[in-house]
Amino acid sequence: MPIKSFRPLTPSGRFTSLNQVNSVVSKKRPERSLLEPKPKTGGCNNNGRRTSRHRGGGHKQLYRVIDFRRDILDMPAKVQAIEYDPNRTAHLALVAYTNGEKRYILAPEGLQVGAMIVTSNKATTNDFVVGNNFPLELIPPSTKVHAVELAPGRGAQVARSAGAALELVAVENGRATLKMPSGELRFVHPKCRATIGIVGNGDHSKQSLGKAGRARWLGRRPHVRGMAMNPVDHPNGGGQGKSKGGGGRQQLVSPWGQLAKGFPTRRRSKLSNAVIIVHHNGRKPRGQK
16 A cells, blocks of 8 residues: 655645545445444543643544454355444454355455455465465465464454555474564464465554644544653653663663663563563574483
């Protein structure tokens, strides 16, 4: 999808570059039966405590119910529209099955309106086209896939954002090996389902909002850097002139003391460590040779 720039008729227009969605997204209202209300939380949890900072306001949004399980088997579906989703970076494809049921799926790159897709547990060589969904054990190695399950029947959990894709390395010894976008290699059950192709709207990361107001429309409140504060307000604050680490030689940390750079946030006791072959930094898990 091309990126559209603007003539600098206003100060914000000089730096604004947005996705040109008109060439891809259909001009239709979202499917009403697949909409749910989405109340604003302002970054607070169910106890009213602020758990995510710098959130609040923004435009009203309705949640689109997405079929991450793809559990209607061996029934062709026709793509009726490619739609914008305010809740995620990827676009959605509205598909209508031959029994009349309509569902939303993530729109992969190259999927066109009018195309036919299918979800099945059996496949031939010509079935591995964009948008079709199969278990990993049926998909040929080196295929790019997205919306991958981590446990059979749980629904897609990995590679769901714009431009994301995994590479199926191999299926052997009752395990499927996947290469994550970070470079991590991990085992997954071969019965886990995946969709062929790369998630569309890959140019989303190339956008420049251009002004603070557009961030507020998205519900993002201002974020003040710690090094711009006083020492009483943040560990990185203070110092004579502009300084990287505040007035002293302390480590860069959050307001609550957690290291901000180079701190491993993954627990060593996490159960999924057993299915990781190579971490994103190229290291093998502890205990492996």
